[in-house]
Amino acid sequence: MRFRDLAFLVVSNLRRMKLRLALTALGVVIGTSAIVLMVSLGVGLQKSVVASLGDLGAATHITVMGGFSGQPGMPESEPLDDRAVARFEGMDNVQAVMPIVTAMVQDMTYKKNTTNMTVKGVPVDSLKAFGFEIAEGRLPRNDKEILLGDAVPLKLFDLSATENTNKAARLELIGRRIVATVVQYPTEGEVAKDPAAAMQEPVEERHKLTVVGILAPADVDTDSSAFISLDTALAFNGITTRRPTYETIIVKADSAETVAGIEKILTNEGFMTFSARTIQEGLKQTFVIIQVVLGALGAIAMIVAALGIANTMTMSIYERTREIGIMKAVGASNRQIKRVFLSEAAIIGVLGGVGGLVFSTAGAALANLFLQSMIAAQSNGAVSQPGTTTFFYIPLWLAIFAIVFAASVGLLSGVLPAVRAANLDPLVALRHE
Amino acid sequence: MTTAVDVRNLQKQYTMGSTVLDVLRGVDLTINHGEIVCVMGPSGSGKSTLLNIVGGLDRPTGGAVIVEGDDLATMDDERLADYRRHQVGFVFQSFNLIPTLSARGNVELPLVFAGLARSDRASQATAALESVGLGHRLEHKPTELSGGEQQRVAVARAVVNGPAIILADEPTGNLDTTTGNEILDVIKAMNAEGRTFLITTHDRAVAEAVAHRIVHFIDGSIVEIEQGGLA
Numbered sequence: 311m312r313f314r315d316l317a318f319l320v321v322s323n324l325r326r327m328k329l330r331l332a333l334t335a336l337g338v339v340i341g342t343s344a345i346v347l348m349v350s351l352g353v354g355l356q357k358s359v360v361a362s363l364g365d366l367g368a369a370t371h372i373t374v375m376g377g378f379s380g381q382p383g384m385p386e387s388e389p390l391d392d393r394a395v396a397r398f399e400g401m402d403n404v405q406a407v408m409p410i411v412t413a414m415v416q417d418m419t420y421k422k423n424t425t426n427m428t429v430k431g432v433p434v435d436s437l438k439a440f441g442f443e444i445a446e447g448r449l450p451r452n453d454k455e456i457l458l459g460d461a462v463p464l465k466l467f468d469l470s471a472t473e474n475t476n477k478a479a480r481l482e483l484i485g486r487r488i489v490a491t492v493v494q495y496p497t498e499g500e501v502a503k504d505p506a507a508a509m510q511e512p513v514e515e516r517h518k519l520t521v522v523g524i525l526a527p528a529d530v531d532t533d534s535s536a537f538i539s540l541d542t543a544l545a546f547n548g549i550t551t552r553r554p555t556y557e558t559i560i561v562k563a564d565s566a567e568t569v570a571g572i573e574k575i576l577t578n579e580g581f582m583t584f585s586a587r588t589i590q591e592g593l594k595q596t597f598v599i600i601q602v603v604l605g606a607l608g609a610i611a612m613i614v615a616a617l618g619i620a621n622t623m624t625m626s627i628y629e630r631t632r633e634i635g636i637m638k639a640v641g642a643s644n645r646q647i648k649r650v651f652l653s654e655a656a657i658i659g660v661l662g663g664v665g666g667l668v669f670s671t672a673g674a675a676l677a678n679l680f681l682q683s684m685i686a687a688q689s690n691g692a693v694s695q696p697g698t699t700t701f702f703y704i705p706l707w708l709a710i711f712a713i714v715f716a717a718s719v720g721l722l723s724g725v726l727p728a729v730r731a732a733n734l735d736p737l738v739a740l741r742h743e
Numbered sequence: 744m745t746t747a748v749d750v751r752n753l754q755k756q757y758t759m760g761s762t763v764l765d766v767l768r769g770v771d772l773t774i775n776h777g778e779i780v781c782v783m784g785p786s787g788s789g790k791s792t793l794l795n796i797v798g799g800l801d802r803p804t805g806g807a808v809i810v811e812g813d814d815l816a817t818m819d820d821e822r823l824a825d826y827r828r829h830q831v832g833f834v835f836q837s838f839n840l841i842p843t844l845s846a847r848g849n850v851e852l853p854l855v856f857a858g859l860a861r862s863d864r865a866s867q868a869t870a871a872l873e874s875v876g877l878g879h880r881l882e883h884k885p886t887e888l889s890g891g892e893q894q895r896v897a898v899a900r901a902v903v904n905g906p907a908i909i910l911a912d913e914p915t916g917n918l919d920t921t922t923g924n925e926i927l928d929v930i931k932a933m934n935a936e937g938r939t940f941l942i943t944t945h946d947r948a949v950a951e952a953v954a955h956r957i958v959h960f961i962d963g964s965i966v967e968i969e970q971g972g973l974a
Contacts, residue, residue: 312858312861322843322844635839636839636840637852637856639827639833640900641829642856643828643856
């Protein structure tokens with residue numbers, strides 16, 4: 311039997327049970343919608359969370375910390391010093407390396423505004439290699455100069471209160487002096503010489519620094535930090551040794567694809583590492599589990615729909631028993647009979663699948679709109695871009711999967727009735743009233 | 744004359760609980776090409792069972808049915824379906840047309856399962872319907888046709904695949920005498936073109952009008968074979 315003839319037979323059979331077809335397909339519509347909406351909720355949440363993770367830093371950056379990697383059987387790492395920096399620079403797929411020392415700055419004062427912020431000591435020259443862009447001004451050139459993150463002028467010094475625009479706030483700070491209050495605790499060396507030093511009050515020092523530049527917007531951490539030279543930070547912290555150790559070293563991979571490989575080598579050496587990419591990978595796995603669980607919940611409706619298809623097909627075969635006998639008498643093989651009924655069941659599945667996809671797409675759009683407006687209303691305009699949070703997201707793979715799955719469910723539901731039809735004794739079928 | 748169907752020592756038993764019913768008890772019958780053989784006998788004599796076995800709708804318990812050199816008893820379901828598709832045509836007492844298909848659609852059905860192209864099917868089905876005098880009723884559904892017309896469609900469907908034998912089970916049983924005679928005329932006209940028929944009937948007038956030979960069945964056995972009106 312040719313495909314076209316099969317299609318004609320199937321369509322003419324389905325056309326004579328329009329109401330039953332519509333009701334059965336409606337069951338599949340509900341089942342498909344349940345699965346698509348549930349899974350799209352998981353996908354949407356994943357998308358939103360992963361997008362917000364972009365704020366953790368560039369996809370090519372790996373933050374390396376010293377100490378124990380957490381992996382059983384691994385040794386404690388070597389110290390994060392200049393030797394480690396040089397070695398990391400020599401590793402395959404590593405583009406740049408930047409050691410960081412957090413200066414013990416208690417607070418920063420500009421005019422009458424005092425605020426807390428992270429002040430990082432970095433090799434200033436390496437900032438460009440790590441993609442930091444200067445929005446205003448230039449990089450620090452000496453130990454009296456400081457570079458501010460994008461959010462510092464507005465958020466930390468609260469210059470917006472003086473009705474300055476962001477640009478004006480930045481420009482106002484360039485060339486101005488701010489005062490860093492540094493707190494120095496006794497160093498390990500001093501405590502070793504005189505244990506009583508540990509009991510001494512920390513020494514507060516004030517350092518005047520000139521703002522020479524403002525960074526362009528980057529990740530959350532960078533935006534709210536300030537940057538000084540590595541030597542300045544070490545001096546603030548009272549570290550005078552010739553081989554200082556760093557808290558962290560940022561390693562920049564040549565591409566996002568090589569991050570995992572570099573991270574693996576470093577953790578095997580006992581370093582503790584993290585990167586936006588590995589966090590995203592870990593989250594992806596978690597969200598796959600969430601999607602499977604949500605999809606399984608939606609599948610319950612699909613199981614009911616499958617039973618509906620099986621019931622419809624069984625009834626249809628019972629009513630058409632005599633016709634099956636006629637078809638067999640004129641030469642239809644068991645396989646051909648099976649194919650006719652399986653195709654009918656699959657088409658019910660496809661119709662329901664397409665309907666379900668249309669319904670769930672519209673439902674997802676409406677739900678997103680509703681939830682986004684709810685959030686906007688509740689946050690009273692505090693959310694900068696209320697339309698960007700996606701709760702339900704239907705990717706192409708989910709749309710294709712929904713239709714293929716619905717067709718498969720239809721096909722599977724039709725297997726038993728179709729086999730029953732195919733195995734009917736032609737004589738018994740012909741005598742059926 | 745060459746042999747179209749050779750039935751040898753054909754046996755059929757039905758088991759109903761602990762009772763075994765011998766429906767056919769060693770039937771031997773040869774049907775030649777171009778012959779019309781009528782099987783007569785009372786209800787339950789086994790004539791329809793013989794027809795169903797020769798048509799590949801039922802399987803014998805013993806013996807052989809040789810059609811064009813092949814023994815039906817040795818065929819599996821697929822080969823039997825293929826046999827029904829190409830070697831045999833059925834005409835039933837209750838017409839057995841598919842109500843949703845037109846007259847042409849019903850006649851095309853065996854050719855659909857045989858995988859013929861649409862244009863070939865349409866021309867063959869039209870020719871078959873024209874040969875039974877229904878060239879003007881091609882697109883009518885069975886419910887729009889009279890009983891006689893429906894049976895003519897059934898005859899056209901039975902001959903459209905050019906079978907070795909056409910099996911007709913009480914073909915005039917549901918028709919009045921005039922319409923029944925019209926169907927018999929169609930069968931005779933088909934036979935004149937060389938087609939072979941095996942017909943069951945309990946109406947002696949039908950058998951005498953249309954058969955070359957009349958086979959009398961009682962309790963699953965042939966008790967007499969006589970010459971019919973066409974001999």
